[in-house]
Amino acid sequence: MTHSVFIDGAAGTTGLEIRERLSPREEFELIVLGDDKRKDAKARRGALNEADFAILCLPDEAAREAVxxxxxxxxxxxxxxxxxxxxxxxxxxxxxVSGHTAVADAHRVSxxxxxxTGFIALVAPLVRAGLLPADWSYTCNAVSGYSGGGNALIERFEADTHIAWRGYALTLGHKHVPEMQQRCGLSAAPLFTxxxxxxxxxxxxxxxxxxxxxxGTGSIEDMREWLANFYGESRIVVMGHEPKDGExxxxxxxxxxDRMELFVFGNLDGSQARLVARLDNLGKGASGAAVQSLNLMAGLPETTGLRL
Structure with a gap:
């Protein structure tokens, strides 16, 4: 069975990567609007209502309008x-984390x-298991490649090769924080840098x-073992190998x-630990995750077409 898919916002970074993954696949037929129709409300309405699946790669307000x-x-x-x-x-x-069946049966998926993705993958299972407290004020430090900022940031970094580090969300209002708190069941928003x-x-x-x-915490080994068991035989979320050189x-x-690696590091006396996730911000962090959900919703193996 062939499913029709309309990517609304296919010219952006995430949309382009989703389209690249889906174009060669026989299970999906892409509905494509010409450049002169991409922002035409009537044409978009027609494509959205014709499609079996609509994937929205848009700014927030435009996504609400599309729905x-x-x-x-x-x-x-x-x-x-x-x-x-x-x-x-x-x-x-x-x-x-949400459940494969829940995603497969869903009509609306965010x-x-x-x-x-990295924060929730590390923290949510451990909080659920009682190995980390839900009422702790967590800190999350993260760095990303510049492609996650869209075309404007890509142009800026590629034009100015002297940028070595760009810190942002300095007023602590990053848009990812609400989902990080809610999906991990935390009583306080994490401090995100x-x-x-x-x-x-x-x-x-x-x-x-x-x-x-x-x-109310488990040991470092308890956390490492729980995460390994929680993700089990997943080919997408995996426990990374301990680096031999400490780097x-x-x-x-x-x-x-489209894979994500998880690590649990700690000192010898167990007084400090570092939970670390390494992933492709355009893979499991964006386009790969969308294709994984699409596979499940279409009744296909979740790893079909993923880069693993």
Whole structure:
């Protein structure tokens, strides 16, 4: 069976990568609007209502408008914007955490944020298991390749080769924080410090844990073992191998990849730990996650067409 897919916002970074993944696949037929029709409300309405699946790669307000243009019960939606990540009635598109069946059966799916994916992958299972407290004030430090900022940031980094580090969200209002708090069941919003580095793609998300100052935590080995068991035989979310040289690297120009690696590091006396996720911000952090959810919603193996 062939499913029709309309990518609304296919000219952006996420949309282009989704289209690249889907174009060679026989299971999907892409509905494509010409450049002169991409922003035409009538043409978009027609495409959105014709499609079996609509994938929204749009700014938040435009994504809300797109959902409002759908006037049938047939079209199922995957929204890659922030607009619906904490909205009632939307299933969070992180099958490993939200449940594969929940995503497969969903009519409306919100694609996770890239930073959120790493934080939630590390923290949510441990909080659920009682190995980390829900009432702790967590800190999340993260760096990302500049492709996550869209075409404008890509142009800026590639034009100015002297940028070595770009810290932002300095007023602590990053749009990923609400989903990080909600999806991990935390009583307080994490203190989130994101930055962009001169790498095209790739991301490292870290959660430092001062275990000696915390109560109600498991041991470092308990956390490592629980995460390994929680993600089990997943080919997408995996436990990374302990680096022999004590270093974890992020290359400046890595190949696209839809896998995410998790690590639990700690000192010898167990008083401090570092939870770390390494992923492709355009893979499991964006386009790869959308394709994974689309596979499940279409009744296909979740890894079909992914770069693993």
């Amino acid at each position: 409002a243009l759908i006037d049938n019960q047939h079209t199922r939606v995957i929204d890659a914007s922030t607009a619906h990540r904490t909205a009632p009635g939307w299933v969070y598109g992180f099958p490993e 694609n996770p944020g890239c930073y959120s 994101p930055a962009v580095i001169p790498a095209h793609r790739g991301m490292v998300v870290e959660v430092p844990l001062p275990l000696a100052a915390m109560t 974890l690297l992020l290359r400046s120009s890595p190949q696209p990849n």
